[in-house]
Amino acid sequence: MGFGEADAPPSVVKSFIDMPTAHLWSRNAGEILVGEDPVEIAGLWQKLYEGTFWPGRRGLGMHAISAIDIALHDLAGKQLGLPAYKLMGGARRTKLRPYCTIYPGLAQGRSIDDLMAEIFRQFDMALEAGFRAVKMEVLFYDLVTDLELIRRIGEGRKALGEDILLAIDFGYRWHNWHDALFVLERIADHNIFFAEAALQHDDLAGHARLAERSAIRICGAEAAATRFEIREWLTVGKVGVVQPNIGRGGGLTEIRRIADLCEIMGAEVVPHGWKTGITSAVGRHFQAASPAAPVFEYVSPHVFDSPLRRELVSPEPAVVDGYMDLPTGPGLGIALNEELVARWRADC
Structure with a gap:
């Protein structure tokens, strides 16, 4: 059995997978997969993409294909006795560098003081857990002005010190690139690794103008x-x-x-990875096989208190001085907590 995960509404994804065949471009996923060799993962991806083209192609259809593809990597790796990253071409680095989302x-x-106190608490927990890279989520919206936001980001850098990699997630704060640039120019001397979700997601023209003028890496493409969309x-x-979610983007x-x-294009990819331990494991294998991924998002169960994140799968790899070892187990290298699944299962 292989495990996969989609970052999408379960009942809707299940409906897509279970839909009966209507015609050549709208086929049932099970009919496409049953009897196939799970090792031929890329070939199966293409069959699913073409066979569900009419109702799928993007959106929930691609979310479903994403989960299936992840499960195939897990299944094929288990059958061959190989970690999933070796099915992706093998290790392109000797160790992994996760960043902890705060x-x-x-x-x-x-209040904003309450939120900052919680951020500082999570900073301490992340550093204690071994992380040396963090992303500070500043989804403060109307609670602060842009000038106040600048000051609070400065407080975050001061609390961490200069040696910790710091990225910022703005939560799609601005509708105009001028406003975003105003803030980015004033926090650039805080050594910010990247600026995530500064503008509205589909404002590609605004992102281009911002990227041309900012000294900080500008992120996009989370959804x-x-x-083809990433291009x-x-x-x-x-x-x-670019930051596509592996459980949504394919x-x-x-x-x-x-x-x-x-x-090829001189860019980097740091996938969105806010989900359960399945997605966290997927992120480890992705970075292992990808030189264009300088870091990867990691929701640490030591920092973010979620029973689903903490208990759904095991083992949980150690972070030592900012790094993790390459995965060694077959497939994704995780075991599912069947008791937790039985206790929390919701049939769609």
């Missing part, structure tokens, strides 16, 4: 799918970092193609 939650009646982000949006097969595209 998320205090939305305000919900709390994009397939190499638009690189050629039209001009971003330096699975490990497609994110590997996206990484190759980024390597």
Whole structure:
């Protein structure tokens, strides 16, 4: 059995997978897969893409294909006794570099001082857990002005010190690239690794103007799918970092193609990875096989208190002085907590 995960509504993804065959371009996923060799992952990806082209292609259809593709990597790796990254071409680095996402939650009646106190608490927990790279989520919205936001990011850098890699997630704060640039220019001396979700997601023209003027790497494409959309982000949006979710953008097969595209075009890929331990494991194998991925997002169960993240799969790799070892187990190298699944299962 192979495990996969899609970052999408389960009932809707299940409906897509279960839909009966209607015609050549709208086929049932099970009919496409049953009897096939799971080792032929890229070939199966193409059959799924073409066989569900009419109702799929992007959106929930691609989310479903993503989960299936991840599960095929897990299954094929288990059958061959190989880690999934070896099915993607093998290790392109000797160790992994995760960054820990620091998320205090939305305000919900709390003050900005309350949110910053929670950020500082999570900073301490991340550093204690071994991380040397973090992303500070500043989804403060109307709680702060842009000038106040600049000051709070400075406080974050001061709390971490200069030796810790710091990225910032703005949560799609601005509708105009001028406003985003105003802030980015004033935090550039804080050594910010990248700026995520500064503008509205589909404003590719605004991203291009911002990227041309900012000294900080500009990210985009968090909700994009397939190499075809990512190509638009690189050629039209001009971003330096693309962030498609592996569980939404096409699975490990497609994110590997996206990484190759980024390597050719001088860009980097740092996938969105906020989900369970399945997605965390997928991120480890992706970075192992991808030189264009300088870091990868990691939701640490030592920092983010979620039973689903903490207990769904094991083992949990150690972070030592900012790095993880390459995965060694077959497939994704994880075991599912069947008792937790039985306890929390919700049939769609």
